Amino acid sequence: MSVSSLAGGAQPTFAATPWRERAEEALIPPLVALLVALICGDLLILSYGQSPAAVYRLLLEGTWGNAYGFGQVLYKATTLAFTGLAVSFGLRAGLFNIGGESQLAAGGFAAALTGLALPLGTPLIIALILCMIAAGCAGGVVGAVPAYLKTRFGAHEVIVTIMLNFIVLALLNWFIAGHLHVPETLHTPEIHAGILPRLADINPRFHGSAANLALIVALIVASGVWFYLFRARGGYELRAVGLQPEAAEYGGISVGRVWMKALTLSGMIAGMGGINYVLGYKHYYEDGFASGAGFLGIAVALVGRNHPLGVLLAAFFFATLSQGGLAIHAFVPKQMMDVLQGVVIIAVATAVPEVRRVLRSARKRGDA
Amino acid sequence: MTPAIRMVGIDKSFGAIRANRGASLEVMPGEIHALVGENGAGKSTLMRILGGLMKPDAGRVEVNGRDVTGWSTSDAIAAGIGIVHQHFMLVPTLTVAENLVLGCEPKTRIVVLDYKRAADDVRKLSNETGLVVAPDRLVSDLSVGEAQRVEILKVLFRGAKILVLDEPTAVLSPPEVHELWAVLRRLRDNGATIVLITHRLDEVVELSDTITVMRAGQTVERIKTSETTPAEIARAMVGREVSLSAGKRVQPVQRPASPQPGQGLEVRSLTINSSRGIRVVEGVSFGVKPGEVLGIAGVEGNGQTELVEALAGLRPVLSGDILIDGVDITRRPVAARHDTGLSHIPEDRHRRGLILEYTVADNLILGVQKYFAKRGVIEKDRVMENAIQEISAFDIRPANPILAARALSGGNQQKVVIAREMGRDFSVLLASQPTRGVDVGAIEFIHQQLLEARSKGKAILLVSAELNEVLALSDRVAVMYRGKFAVVMPAAEASEEVLGEYMIGTKKGNAA
Numbered sequence: 001m002s003v004s005s006l007a008g009g010a011q012p013t014f015a016a017t018p019w020r021e022r023a024e025e026a027l028i029p030p031l032v033a034l035l036v037a038l039i040c041g042d043l044l045i046l047s048y049g050q051s052p053a054a055v056y057r058l059l060l061e062g063t064w065g066n067a068y069g070f071g072q073v074l075y076k077a078t079t080l081a082f083t084g085l086a087v088s089f090g091l092r093a094g095l096f097n098i099g100g101e102s103q104l105a106a107g108g109f110a111a112a113l114t115g116l117a118l119p120l121g122t123p124l125i126i127a128l129i130l131c132m133i134a135a136g137c138a139g140g141v142v143g144a145v146p147a148y149l150k151t152r153f154g155a156h157e158v159i160v161t162i163m164l165n166f167i168v169l170a171l172l173n174w175f176i177a178g179h180l181h182v183p184e185t186l187h188t189p190e191i192h193a194g195i196l197p198r199l200a201d202i203n204p205r206f207h208g209s210a211a212n213l214a215l216i217v218a219l220i221v222a223s224g225v226w227f228y229l230f231r232a233r234g235g236y237e238l239r240a241v242g243l244q245p246e247a248a249e250y251g252g253i254s255v256g257r258v259w260m261k262a263l264t265l266s267g268m269i270a271g272m273g274g275i276n277y278v279l280g281y282k283h284y285y286e287d288g289f290a291s292g293a294g295f296l297g298i299a300v301a302l303v304g305r306n307h308p309l310g311v312l313l314a315a316f317f318f319a320t321l322s323q324g325g326l327a328i329h330a331f332v333p334k335q336m337m338d339v340l341q342g343v344v345i346i347a348v349a350t351a352v353p354e355v356r357r358v359l360r361s362a363r364k365r366g367d368a
Numbered sequence: 369m370t371p372a373i374r375m376v377g378i379d380k381s382f383g384a385i386r387a388n389r390g391a392s393l394e395v396m397p398g399e400i401h402a403l404v405g406e407n408g409a410g411k412s413t414l415m416r417i418l419g420g421l422m423k424p425d426a427g428r429v430e431v432n433g434r435d436v437t438g439w440s441t442s443d444a445i446a447a448g449i450g451i452v453h454q455h456f457m458l459v460p461t462l463t464v465a466e467n468l469v470l471g472c473e474p475k476t477r478i479v480v481l482d483y484k485r486a487a488d489d490v491r492k493l494s495n496e497t498g499l500v501v502a503p504d505r506l507v508s509d510l511s512v513g514e515a516q517r518v519e520i521l522k523v524l525f526r527g528a529k530i531l532v533l534d535e536p537t538a539v540l541s542p543p544e545v546h547e548l549w550a551v552l553r554r555l556r557d558n559g560a561t562i563v564l565i566t567h568r569l570d571e572v573v574e575l576s577d578t579i580t581v582m583r584a585g586q587t588v589e590r591i592k593t594s595e596t597t598p599a600e601i602a603r604a605m606v607g608r609e610v611s612l613s614a615g616k617r618v619q620p621v622q623r624p625a626s627p628q629p630g631q632g633l634e635v636r637s638l639t640i641n642s643s644r645g646i647r648v649v650e651g652v653s654f655g656v657k658p659g660e661v662l663g664i665a666g667v668e669g670n671g672q673t674e675l676v677e678a679l680a681g682l683r684p685v686l687s688g689d690i691l692i693d694g695v696d697i698t699r700r701p702v703a704a705r706h707d708t709g710l711s712h713i714p715e716d717r718h719r720r721g722l723i724l725e726y727t728v729a730d731n732l733i734l735g736v737q738k739y740f741a742k743r744g745v746i747e748k749d750r751v752m753e754n755a756i757q758e759i760s761a762f763d764i765r766p767a768n769p770i771l772a773a774r775a776l777s778g779g780n781q782q783k784v785v786i787a788r789e790m791g792r793d794f795s796v797l798l799a800s801q802p803t804r805g806v807d808v809g810a811i812e813f814i815h816q817q818l819l820e821a822r823s824k825g826k827a828i829l830l831v832s833a834e835l836n837e838v839l840a841l842s843d844r845v846a847v848m849y850r851g852k853f854a855v856v857m858p859a860a861e862a863s864e865e866v867l868g869e870y871m872i873g874t875k876k877g878n879a880a
Binding site: 231232233234236237239240243244246247248249250251252253254 | 680682701702703705706712714719720721722723724725726730734735737738740741744745746748
């Protein structure tokens with residue numbers, strides 16, 4: 001048969017519908033969720049006797065409105081981008097990595113140790129690469145444990161990653177408190193090599209903000225994740241396992257091997273996030289630096305719909321909320337932003353599947 | 369007489385697609401009414417409207433003369449309409465009785481379920497209808513046929529007088545089908561009204577009193593069964609002449625025997641355990657020569673599924689050897705078997721055969737993705753080229769390579785699987801239930817493809833619950849019974865009656 005028969009009975013309806021469908025499915029649900037969150041925010045602010053418009057204006061001024069605030073947003077977004085990418089990478093393979101918290105900490109710890117071990121004056125690029133490899137490997141090891149236990153013994157990765165958080169964080173605390181700390185503190189000495197330039201070094205207007213070149217690394221990792229997932233054969237197989245493990249198995253894909261790879265890489269991505277704090281901001285590892293960023297990565301992945309671009313946007317959004325909490329502290333308690341973050345997460349968790357279901361069922365009924 | 373169901377001028381659109389346009393249906397009380405049509409003809413939509421699951425855009429629905437247009441599901445249940453779905457909706461961890469009373473549990477004085485009364489109620493209903501199933505058994509332990517009986521009992525338990533059965537025989541073996549028919553006839557004789565949605569024309573002719581044919585959302589024909597023939601019904605369904613290769617009275621096509629060089633598939637005393645450790649295939653040996661179709665018939669659950677899965681590399685083998693063209697592949701993983709020349713049409717396309725969220729183009733490379741990647745990167749252009757080629761060669765509609773497989777009709781989804789497995793070079797094909805849930809037009813096409821592959825010297829192992837299909841396509845037929853081949857015989861000597869006896873184990877054969 002020739003291709004010309006394509007032009008016959010069934011006219012190809014290329015691109016148009018699927019692209020529109022995909023765009024609709026990607027954009028409408030999170031927007032609905034945000035709208036819901038915004039309304040809740042209004043009510044909260046009103047209940048505090050303040051004007052929502054004024055508070056939101058203050059929030060925007062304190063975050064995107066000046067270079068320092070914007071720099072802080074970028075700094076916070078960088079860590080969240082790493083942890084969010086890590087969670088979303090696992091989810092694409094059907095695995096829920098709740099261990100971002102400990103993977104991030106382990107990565108930061110390894111980066112600090114490497115920075116300490118390297119001699120003063122090691123060229124930045126070499127030091128950076130070594131620190132990143134160390135951070136990635138540390139996170140990867142923490143991610144590989146649940147992967148191995150799952151493929152070998154069928155242990156559920158959610159349980160194992162949660163429990164590993166306690167174990168790894170306690171071990172790190174023991175290392176720091178017992179062996180490596182600067183007296184009177186809970187952090188290591190300052191690293192000798194691998195200090196990343198801050199944005200302020202390039203543009204003085206960012207002065208004081210912690211934003212640094214780890215941001216660029218996050219963007220590179222995000223594009224790498226995108227390329228792997230949607231262009232590489234490994235990504236084709238990884239997503240297949242995530243969507244329908246039995247069909248993947250039928251297609252000659254080793255499900256266990258993909259799980260191993262996905263969780264290990266997920267841990268590596270989270271681990272690399274440690275460089276933002278250690279190499280870019282404080283230049284030492286401090287106990288508890290990761291607190292919350294690993295878990296918030298789950299929300300970031302959720303809101304970002306497991307797409308690298310979405311994850312970057314969601315990381316930026318959550319970082320804005322968290323920085324904005326400081327800006328509006330004079331009017332309403334900054335905890336309001338924590339509440340709002342919670343509302344966003346719940347709104348996304350409920351509204352996204354619901355809105356998507358409505359969209360889908362409208363379409364599916366259309367096919368019946 | 370007032371019709372039990374009268375639906376007139378039903379319109380229902382979903383976006384741009386009009387599922388029903390002026391469809392009508394008239395079912396008299398106490399009759400078995402067959403509703404037939406190709407996939408996507410609008411039968412299910414019409415029944416969902418009847419069951420209150422959706423509201424029509426236009427038109428009128430009457431039940432027993434009462435206008436009930438746009439009613440709700442609970443109204444429909446209260447009015448005695450019971451829908452038995454194609455996919456069972458039972459709780460596997462509960463017993464039959466518990467499933468039946470779910471939602472309307474009889475209670476003792478305190479809130480606990482009165483289990484004894486529930487079991488008695490079930491037993492009574494069982495005896496009245498002939499739907500025999502032990503109330504104390506766990507649903508997870510039931511066979512497919514038994515589970516279906518429970519589904520029917522469930523709607524009867526809720527007092528249904530009008531039964532709608534959606535493709536009830538799709539998963540049943542011939543003896544089970546005959547039992548079901550007996551039950552349906554008895555229910556009708558006791559005054560129930562039955563609407564039967566089906567693809568199988570032999571069932572329609574044998575069982576129904578009246579037939580409504582739908583095509584493209586419209587009702588094209590309503591006719592007394594005694595006044596028509598399968599060929600006429602098929603023509604009305606498709607809108608053109610179809611050869612009924614799966615039809616009841618059609619003789620297998622005369623084909624020249626075409627033994628070819630090469631060794632095909634060879635299986636030596638294969639023994640397989642189920643995942644629960646139960647022996648499901650025991651010492652089965654057979655060969656399929658190039659240019660030959662070996663058909664395996666048998667009641668579902670006699671080891672056919674496990675046999676095919678083991679051949680495909682999806683299930684570990686306890687002992688025995690599998691050879692393709694003389695190469696021992698017993699211990700090789702799935703991907704290596706592909707490379708040796710094995711193609712596999714799996715029995716469940718939704719679970720195994722397709723990744724429903726993936727595009728048609730991406731589905732067309734599943735299993736051979738490594739040949740479409742260069743240094744680990746998928747070559748999009750080649751994937752697309754391949755898709756356009758296969759879509760045209762196998763007439764997949766709509767002809768859009770970037771549409772999600774989920775959006776295709778069942779028949780076209782199956783064509784995607786078949787295009788992928790048969791569009792590439794292979795020497796042995798495992799075809800498991802290749803036409804299950806597929807409409808008449810697609811069945812014809814799939815049969816043609818199988819016969820064409822046979823004449824090109826491929827070795828084909830066909831496993832099907834459709835005896836007609838096995839008889840019409842195979843050179844030799846084997847019957848599987850309790851994990852063994854009960855008999856292997858030339859298709860020319862086989863008939864439904866002969867095979868049927870081996871299938872239910874009343875006759876033991878030559879191939880132990």
